[in-house]
Each structure stands twice: as structure tokens, then as C-alpha cells.
Amino acid sequence: MSNTPEEVAQDQLRSFVERIERLEEEKATIAMDIKDVYSEAKGQGHNVKALRKFVARRKRDRDELAEEDALLEIYEGIFG
Amino acid sequence: MSNTPEEVAQDQLRSFVERIERLEEEKATIAMDIKDVYSEAKGQGHNVKALRKFVARRKRDRDELAEEDALLEIYEGIFG
Amino acid sequence: MSNTPEEVAQDQLRSFVERIERLEEEKATIAMDIKDVYSEAKGQGHNVKALRKFVARRKRDRDELAEEDALLEIYEGIFG
Amino acid sequence: MSNTPEEVAQDQLRSFVERIERLEEEKATIAMDIKDVYSEAKGQGHNVKALRKFVARRKRDRDELAEEDALLEIYEGIFG
DNA sequence: TAGGGCTACTTCCATC
DNA sequence: GATGGAAGTAGCCCTA
Numbered sequence: 630m631s632n633t634p635e636e637v638a639q640d641q642l643r644s645f646v647e648r649i650e651r652l653e654e655e656k657a658t659i660a661m662d663i664k665d666v667y668s669e670a671k672g673q674g675h676n677v678k679a680l681r682k683f684v685a686r687r688k689r690d691r692d693e694l695a696e697e698d699a700l701l702e703i704y705e706g707i708f709g
Numbered sequence: 710m711s712n713t714p715e716e717v718a719q720d721q722l723r724s725f726v727e728r729i730e731r732l733e734e735e736k737a738t739i740a741m742d743i744k745d746v747y748s749e750a751k752g753q754g755h756n757v758k759a760l761r762k763f764v765a766r767r768k769r770d771r772d773e774l775a776e777e778d779a780l781l782e783i784y785e786g787i788f789g
Numbered sequence: 790m791s792n793t794p795e796e797v798a799q800d801q802l803r804s805f806v807e808r809i810e811r812l813e814e815e816k817a818t819i820a821m822d823i824k825d826v827y828s829e830a831k832g833q834g835h836n837v838k839a840l841r842k843f844v845a846r847r848k849r850d851r852d853e854l855a856e857e858d859a860l861l862e863i864y865e866g867i868f869g
Numbered sequence: 870m871s872n873t874p875e876e877v878a879q880d881q882l883r884s885f886v887e888r889i890e891r892l893e894e895e896k897a898t899i900a901m902d903i904k905d906v907y908s909e910a911k912g913q914g915h916n917v918k919a920l921r922k923f924v925a926r927r928k929r930d931r932d933e934l935a936e937e938d939a940l941l942e943i944y945e946g947i948f949g
Numbered sequence: 950t951a952g953g954g955c956t957a958c959t960t961c962c963a964t965c
Numbered sequence: 966g967a968t969g970g971a972a973g974t975a976g977c978c979c980t981a
Contacts, residue, residue, distance in 0.1 A: 638742055642768075645750045649743055655737045660974095663732045668951090670725045680722075681976075684729055738957090758962075759863050760857070761972080769849075776842070783839050802920075805910045809924055812903045820955085824979095830885045838981095840882070841954080844889055851874045864911055908969090925957090 632640075671677045712720075751757045792800075831837045872880075911917045 631789065638755075641750075641753060642755065645746060645755065646764060646767075648746050650767070652739050652743045652746065653764075653768075656736055658741070659732050659736045659739065663729055663736070666725060666728050666732065670722075671950095673721060675725065676724065678976090680725065684726060684733075685975095687726070687730070688733070756863065759860070761962095762860060762863075765972085770805065780839070780842060783842070801913060802910075802915065803916065806924060806927070808906050809903055809920075809925070812899050813924075813928075816896055816899045816903070819892050819899065821870060823892045826885060826892065827889050830881075833881060835878075835885065837883065840885065841881065844886060844893075845954090847886075847890070848893075854942065855933070921958090 645689050667680065671678055746762065747757050750760055827837050827840065830840055907917050907920065910920055
């Protein structure tokens, strides 16, 4: 009752495709959730554009911080 | 022990930002999961580029179906 | 009467900026022309939304053809 | 040798589609030209990212200026 | 004012 | 490891 290598490869491929599509669906759902939160904020009188900019800036700051930490580790590796 | 309107607005804003950042984090996690699946597929000898194209094509097909429905609505708007 | 390297670089840069802005202007003009054609069609009683979808679909069909060629290349890369 | 109204509408539609597709093609060509200019600038040692930002900023400045002019006209319409 | 289309940016992958 | 090109994503704008 064994399968040919081609069948095995087919099954693997199908499995990969299913896993990817499942994850993409989840991602799309979350993206919609985010839109909903912005809409809700707007409904309460907040400035969505500014809110987006604020969130983006915080993300940039976090990324820069992470980069600094990474640099620090490198320096510690050299001098520490 | 009540708060000023400004404080209330501030709290709201903070809450929105937190919700958004939480969701963005989840989204980023899922994006990484997807990358991992592609990497795993590659590790098993599959052609990642072709796999991506396949997944994209399936998505497009699904979208086309949805779009046909939309066109139908448009035509109904004309003839209905 | 020769120029310093900095001046040369400045002149180059200015030239690049001018060329880009000229092209961007042309592009914007054409984008407006396209809008105008849609408006004109609308003025003659055509359904703009459906027209847009039609044009988009034709473009997608063309792209799909090109993509099939690309897929062929990929497969040739695998089996060739 | 006259045509039915349906045929006339068809011909019109075909004409609109052709005009649009022609313009879209021109637009795509110009977009490629712009890319080429950036590539050329890069080839001469310029920082493309910074150059893009610079061009974008100039555009923004121009838009704001245009907006001010529009405001001025409005004011002139009121007070002039 | 919500939605969809367009544009621009960023990311990602394959190649050298 | 850089670079070029393609894919995906996010923000903006405009119409209905």
C-alpha cells in the first residue's frame, strides 16, 4: 500500500499549500480587525491619519532601538 | 474621582494604540509563519518561486469568482 | 574656468531631478487624460464602473499570458 | 447604410477602450523611463532613496504652494 | 464617509 | 554580500 515518490511529493505540496492558505486567511482577518479598530477610533472622533502616523512612528522607534541593542551586543562581543 | 474629558480621550487613544499594536504583532507573527512554511518547502526540494505563483494564482481565481458576482450586481443595476 | 567636483555632482543632481520631474509631470498629464476619457464615456451614457472592470480584466488577461511564459521558464529551469 | 443603436454603442465602447489602453501604455512607458533615470543616477553614485525623498518633498512643497494659491483666489473672490 | 482604485514603498528572492 | 527585479503591502485620493 505504498505510494510512488510522485504521489508523496504531490501530497506534500498540497499540504504546504493548505498551510499557507490557512495562514494567509488568518493574516487577512487580522488586517480587517486593524481596519475596524481605526474605524472605531474614527467613530469616536479621533484623527485616523494622525493615529496611523503615531503608530508608525512608534514602530520605527522600536525598530531603531532594536537595532541599537543589536549593535550593543556586537560591541559587547568585541570589547566585553 | 472622575476624570477630565482630556484624560478620557487620552485613555481611549492609549487603548486604541495598544489594540492596534497587539494586532500588528500578531500579523507579523503570521507573516513569519508563512515565510517558515516556504522555507520548509524549499528544504524539502520544492521550487519556492513556482509555489508562490501557484498560491497567488489560486487566490486570483478566487478573487475572480468574487468579481464575477460583483459584475453581476453591476449588470443587474443596469438591467434590473 | 573648471568646476569643483562638488559643483559637478550638484549639476548632475539638478539635471536628474529636472528630468524626473518632467517625466512625472507627463505621467500625471496622461493620468488625467485617462480620467477624462472615462468622464467622456460616462457623459455618453456608458457605465464607468463596468468599463473600468472591462479594461482591468483585459489587462489581467494580457498579464496572465506573460505569466504563463514566465512559468514555462521556471519549469524549463527545473526540467531543462 | 446606417447602423443600429447597439452597433453605434459598441463602436463607441471599443473606441473608448482603445483610447484608454493606448494612454495606459504611454503611462507605463513613462513610469519605466523614470525608473531608468533613477538607475542612471544610481550608476553615477547617487543615493536613490534620498533622491526619491527629495523629489517627493519638492512635490509636496509645490502642492502646498498650489493650495495656498487656491486659498488666495478664494480670498480674493471674497474680498477682492 | 465608506469603498475601491491608484500610487509608492518596502520586502523578498534569485543571481552574480 | 550586493544588486536588480518582482511581489506584496500600506497609504492616499476620489467617486458614489
